[in-house]
Amino acid sequence: MRNLTLPLALLLALALLLALALPGQAAQARPAPDQPMDTRLLQRTDLDYRFSRLLIDSADGQRHYQLWIGRPNGAPPKSGYPVVWMLDGNAAVGALDADLLRDLARGKAPLLVAIGYRTPLRIERTARTYDYTPNRPGVAEQTDPLTGLPSGGADEFLDLLRNRLRPAVAAKAPLNLQEQTLWGHSYGGLLVLHALLTRPAEFAHYAAASPSLWWTDIRPGAGFKQRMNGNKADLLLMRGTAEPGNPRGPSNGEPDRLIRQLAGELSDIPGLAVDYQTFDGMGHGETLSASLRRVLQGQNR
Numbered sequence: 001m002r003n004l005t006l007p008l009a010l011l012l013a014l015a016l017l018l019a020l021a022l023p024g025q026a027a028q029a030r031p032a033p034d035q036p037m038d039t040r041l042l043q044r045t046d047l048d049y050r051f052s053r054l055l056i057d058s059a060d061g062q063r064h065y066q067l068w069i070g071r072p073n074g075a076p077p078k079s080g081y082p083v084v085w086m087l088d089g090n091a092a093v094g095a096l097d098a099d100l101l102r103d104l105a106r107g108k109a110p111l112l113v114a115i116g117y118r119t120p121l122r123i124e125r126t127a128r129t130y131d132y133t134p135n136r137p138g139v140a141e142q143t144d145p146l147t148g149l150p151s152g153g154a155d156e157f158l159d160l161l162r163n164r165l166r167p168a169v170a171a172k173a174p175l176n177l178q179e180q181t182l183w184g185h186s187y188g189g190l191l192v193l194h195a196l197l198t199r200p201a202e203f204a205h206y207a208a209a210s211p212s213l214w215w216t217d218i219r220p221g222a223g224f225k226q227r228m229n230g231n232k233a234d235l236l237l238m239r240g241t242a243e244p245g246n247p248r249g250p251s252n253g254e255p256d257r258l259i260r261q262l263a264g265e266l267s268d269i270p271g272l273a274v275d276y277q278t279f280d281g282m283g284h285g286e287t288l289s290a291s292l293r294r295v296l297q298g299q300n301r
Contacts, residue, residue, distance in 0.1 A: 240287040
C-alpha cells in the first residue's frame with residue numbers, strides 16, 4: 001500500500017496557501033498560545049525611554065507579575081508623570097516601537113507601565129483569565145466557559161493594582177495621580193469596563209479595546225451615577241469591524257451591536273465622556289496593537 005503521509009514541509013505550505021486564500025478567517029485567528037514575548041525593544045539602549053523591571057507576586061502566591069516600567073529620558077514633570085497602565089503587559093511591550101516612543105517623549109511623555117506576567121510567553125492565559133474577569137452572577141463555579149480556567153478575580157486584581165502595584169511604581173518614579181489611564185484588550189478590555197463601573201474615580205481615562213461583552217451583562221447599574229459622585233472621567237471604546245460579537249460566533253463585518261448600545265447608555269452619565277472608534281477590516285488579534293497605539297498617540301493631543 002502506498003504511504004499517504006505528507007511531508008511536514010508540504011503540510012506547512014498547504015496551510016499557508018489556505019490562510020492566504022481565506023484572509024477573513026486568517027484575520028480572526030488567535031495568536032498561538034506558545035508565542036514568545038517580543039523583547040527586542042527592551043534590549044535597545046538608544047531609545048527615548050529607558051525600561052526597568054519590577055517583580056511582584058499576588059497575595060496568595062498563585063500569580064507572578066513582571067512590570068516593565070518605561071520612563072522617558074530627562075527630568076520628571078513637577079506634577080509627576082501621567083501614567084498609562086497597560087494590561088497584558090508582555091504583549092503590550094511588543095506593540096511598542098522606537099518611533100512611537102520618540103513621539104511620546106516629545107509630548108507629555110507619560111510613564112508607561114506594562115503589567116505582564118513572569119513568563120517568556122506573549123500571553124499568560126491562566127493568570128489573565130482569573131485577573132481580568134468579574135464574577136458571573138448566578139454561577140456556582142466561577143470558570144471560563146471557553147477554557148474551564150478559574151475566573152472571577154477582577155476585584156482582587158484591581159485591589160492589587162491600587163494597593164501594591166501603584167505604590168511600588170511610585171517608589172521608582174513620581175506619579176500624577178490625576179492623570180492615569182487604564183488600557184486593556186479583550187479580557188483586559190472587560191476589566192477596564194469593570195473598573196470604570198465599579199471604581200470610576202480610580203483613573204481619569206479608561207480605554208477598552210475589543211472588550212469581551214459576552215462574558216456577563218456589562219451595563220451601568222442604578223448606583224453608577226452615585227459612584228461617579230461628581231467625578232469626571234472619559235472612556236474610549238474600540239473595536240475592529242471584522243470582529244465577531246462572540247468568540248464562538250461568525251464575523252459579520254460589522255462592529256458588535258452591544259458595544260454601541262453600551263456607549264449610548266454610558267454617554268448619558270453626567271461627568272463621563274464616551275468615544276467609540278472602529279478599526280476598519282481588523283480582526284480581534286489585530287486590534288491589540290492598533291488600540292494601544294491609538295491610546296498612546298492620544299497622549300500628545
